Amino acid sequence: MKFKRFFAQTFYSSLIGLGLMALTPRTSLAQREVLYEQYIQNPMAINPAFTGIREDFNMTVLLRRRWFTIQNSPVTQTFAMDGAIANGKIGLGLQALNDRLSPYYTTGVYGSGAYHWNASVSWRVSLGLQGGINVLPLYDFASGISTNGVLGSFGAGVYVRYAEQFYVGISKPELLSQNFGSGRQSLFEYRQPLFVTAGATFDSGEKMQITPSVLIVQEKGIPLRVDVGARAWYDEKLGLGTFYRMGSVNYVQLSGEAQLGRNARLGYIFNSRAIESSIVGINNNPLTIHEIMLKFIPSPTKFHLN
Template sequence: MKKVAVLAVRKAGWVLLLVVGSVSWSFGQREVLYEQYQQNPMAINPAFTGVREDFNMTAILRRRWFFLPNAPITQTFATDGTVANGKVGLGLQALNDRMSVYATTGAYGSVAYHVASTGPVKISLGIQGGVNVLPVYDFTSNTSLSRALGSFGAGIWLRTDRFYAGVSKPELLAQGYGSRASYGIYRRPLYVLAGGQFDLAEDLKLVPQVLVVQEAGTSLRVDVGARAWYNERIGLGASFRTAVRNYLQLSGEVQVSTNVRVGYIFNSRAIEAGANVTSTGPVGMHELMLKFVPNPSGFHLN
């Protein structure tokens, strides 16, 4: 009888964990990718695709413990460039998240049309489509499956030599997944991003940025941050980000050559942790970044 009771308690615990996990998934299926918007604006706005004109590749590895063998890791990759004499931008992003008992894998392609302009303001219109592979737990058969769901988003990007702004919804589709007990919904946030570039000295640039996020059922979110670049070689940044629990992001980047940049990003809290305060592990998150531009035509801030 005691053994049966123990098994029942264990099963109940797993059910509770899965239900809580499904609730956290309603909070996010692509938050990890979204939160990397400072290093990869295309993550939240497909209209940014090809804005830099040069072919770019960005890879980010994300971990709580970098020196602990076999620790869970999240990998993201983004690449974009232009065709048709710079009029059309093409991009690709991939996400492989293994930071929890649930795992998300996704691939997204984007295309942007850069509107011809003779004035100081340049406009880009972009769309994005792809697939999210999300976990689904079937309580009837006690099995875990993966389900692929479509993804579609759109955005607009405006820029001058000194300022930029973008409005986007990287997820427009309303879809549910899972059984009734583990039901979750796609997040469909609206992002409004704006920033600029100011020369504080001959070799010192300041790049402030503000992001406003609106989403049904949650409070309006406002992120404020800035990066400083010295001699187009060393960049340091800090931003205060509001979420279910607010957190601070610090970043450092080094342009080691004309076409290679490396960086380190520290988040004082993992975005997917939400309001969970019971975890005994570290709450911070570390990211390593590598950017590669095969044939750069100049220095790019992002």
């Protein structure tokens, strides 16, 4: 009961605080492509049905930057938290993005909920919904003035898991198409990608776990994207990952994570190119992106790969 009260209080207080943050006027150029790219460390970014899957209350912070040697250089901050109530049947989650690094310059906050149904001893089906706001610059052709616009966001997803050894998911985190008003236009499209994911977990020896996965992204007018790769955990203490992402931007992602005691995890993620390089062009050096991840679980009941 104490944990449920703690989770509920944290969830609602964070929702209010982050909602106010997102409503503060900021320059913004698109939706949450940057958030989508962090789906390995935060699966809830692309599929709201993942909300509360782990049951333990999780908080994840990701800091994304291009330069380490330049002081006060722009940093993109991502925050995600989720947990479960009602004996694990209901998941509640919250995400916030403040992108100051890429030309997208997105600000947004999104709440999610999921229902988890044990179809059998081994099969579990999760249905999730997500809603929130995106802050976008809207250009008024009549006045020639660009102003921020707060636009709604709504998405849904399905996640099916077999005995914690195999999973498949399908999701569309953005279902809404927006009318920006007469004479107004967003500087970038309001995108609506479809995500299909699948993965498995294999034990290789007594202490090694390997989790290969694949992601397929379909979106109108954009080449089909396919991500393939795997992560490996040794003794539930050290994790390494390699992924190759093929689409409008082809790049390699390498990651390393270390479990710091039972409650905390520290990670580093290297991207050979930034997803937004398709917009800024090849001359915007450096093209690489570095990310630092911190995950905190107040009262873990078991080890989680994600």
